[in-house]
Amino acid sequence: MLADPLRMELIHQLSTESRTMRELVEATGQPPTRIRKHLSVLRQSGLVLMAQRDSETCYTLASPRVRDAYTVVRDLLLDRLTRYGALASVEEAADII
Structure with a gap:
């Protein structure tokens, strides 16, 4: 389930605060139908988790442990990519992940 880069990006976007569909579309540059499918x-x-905020649907991580797991996976991938010279810099890797 986390093998998809867009799902990782969505978790990244939700790791700091709840976001609406509009905010996720703006942050990722992906169409709403694609965002909806992966959410x-x-x-x-x-x-x-999904909840109503005023007139908009808001998405949030189900638990801080989801953010922690995402951070572990992201850091592991960054380490592997930079260790094997697949990327020129950690900053480049951070943009990908």
Whole structure:
């Protein structure tokens, strides 16, 4: 479920605060239909929750442990990519992940 780069990006976007669909579309540059599809997978997996905020639907991580797990996976990937010379810099890797 986290093998998809967009799902990792969505978790990254939600790791600091709750966001609306509009905010996620703006942050990722992806169309709403694609965002909705991946949020559905994350919700079904119990990683993301959905709630109403005023007139908009808001998405948030289900638990701080989701953010912690994301951070571990991200750091591991950054380490592997930089260790094997796949990327020129950690900053470049951070942009990808």
